Amino acid sequence: xxxxxxxxxxxxxxxxxxxxxxxxxxxxxxxxxxxxxxxxxxxxxxxxxxxxxxxxxxxxxxxxxxxxxxxxxxxxxxxxxxxxxxxxxxxxxxxxxxxxxxxxxxxxxxxxxxxxxxxxxxxxxxxxxxxxxxxxxxxxxxxxxxxxxxxxxxxxxxxxxxxxxxxxxxxxxxxxxxxxxxxxxxxxxxxxxxxxxxxxxxxxxxxxxxxxxxxxxxxxxxxxxxxxxxxxxxxxxxxxxxxxxxxxxxxxxxxxxxxxxxxx
DNA sequence: TGAGTATGTTCAG
DNA sequence: TGAACCTACTCAT
Numbered sequence: 001x002x003x004x005x006x007x008x009x010x011x012x013x014x015x016x017x018x019x020x021x022x023x024x025x026x027x028x029x030x031x032x033x034x035x036x037x038x039x040x041x042x043x044x045x046x047x048x049x050x051x052x053x054x055x056x057x058x059x060x061x062x063x064x065x066x067x068x069x070x071x072x073x074x075x076x077x078x079x080x081x082x083x084x085x086x087x088x089x090x091x092x093x094x095x096x097x098x099x100x101x102x103x104x105x106x107x108x109x110x111x112x113x114x115x116x117x118x119x120x121x122x123x124x125x126x127x128x129x130x131x132x133x134x135x136x137x138x139x140x141x142x143x144x145x146x147x148x149x150x151x152x153x154x155x156x157x158x159x160x161x162x163x164x165x166x167x168x169x170x171x172x173x174x175x176x177x178x179x180x181x182x183x184x185x186x187x188x189x190x191x192x193x194x195x196x197x198x199x200x201x202x203x204x205x206x207x208x209x210x211x212x213x214x215x216x217x218x219x220x221x222x223x224x225x226x227x228x229x230x231x232x233x234x235x236x237x238x239x240x241x242x243x244x245x246x247x248x249x250x251x252x253x254x255x256x257x258x259x260x261x262x263x264x
Numbered sequence: 265t266g267a268g269t270a271t272g273t274t275c276a277g
Numbered sequence: 278t279g280a281a282c283c284t285a286c287t288c289a290t
Contacts (some may be wrong), residue, residue: 002269052272069272070284086284102284104273160271
């Protein structure tokens, strides 16, 4: 499931497979039939991403994809499989096929809408030129909690529920502190951890946040195969650091996981 | 087989 | 703030 690291990974995969080639596009599901017809038999001139948004450029026509909660691409070397009925967009060239299912958004942008979308997003920690000050300037004025602000894509682009919970834990930061009351040192720590964890996730294509020495023996054996976390989805389990029970609360309609002892 | 859940966003009220 | 939307997976019946 997609947060910023997944989108970066998908951008890399699609650049490798499709950039500079003529692609055939279709919409087996039918809901993107017009858009697919528009880009069919055209050259993919660029693949870009920011936060959780992915863009395939065909000169001035840009396909914007947001995977939402369920969306995903399946990309493979051509083997001629039939697309599933739910496939919103299939793109192929002579070597690769990529199927998109279940996205929240799959639409064609012109350059103006593309720039508007890019400009509406906060800095993306995965970008080498990301400006952390831009995020800090919004956070330090906000009456929302840092737990809410981290999920706000106009503050920081690419962070979701997992990458909210884990950096907050690693920075020993309570999610309930207001943005305007957050210490600058804590923000720096949160930004650093977000960058590091997203980079690891983008390289591996999966979320890995736990240091080896904090894994159980069973988890060490599986490390690299399964997803592990400090607090995310570990409600009631002992904290890996202090053994207190991990808590879950609703924050902004999403489940927030945190350790009440480490993150006072 | 159906209910419940999920790493998300947008829009109406 | 809550509902709606998109799909796939797990678990209980």
